[in-house]
Amino acid sequence: MVEQLINASNDVATATAQLVAAARVKANMYSKTQEKLELASRAVTDASRDVAKAVKAFTARKKEEKDLDLSKLSIQDHKLREMEQQVIILKLEKEMNNARRKVNEFKKHYPEEDDE
Helix, strand or coil: CHHHHHHHHHHHHHHHHHHHHHHHHHCCCCCHHHHHHHHHHHHHHHHHHHHHHHHHHHHHHHHHHHHCCHHHCCHHHHHHHHHHHHHHHHHHHHHHHHHHHHHHHHHHHCCCCCCC
16 A cells, blocks of 8 residues: 555656646746746755655654654653654644645636746
């Protein structure tokens, strides 16, 4: 499952790069639309890289937790670890929502400007 997430993230970045390359051939290089497409492509690449890093970090943390004997932890340590996980979840959800918002912004602005 982890490898699939990383592969899917890389596939999205690759497909985006191919789409932008195809658009470069047909579009006016200095158009506002092309500039926006290039920016969107960079945002997708950055987000894809962030997803892969988050998955790898999660996997490392999961392995660390797997090696940890939870039965030896105190109640306070259990609660602390649970809260740490909730913080991680909230941060990842925030990043995902921000990425979705950026994608929606690109979708909103792309069709209005047809200056090629």
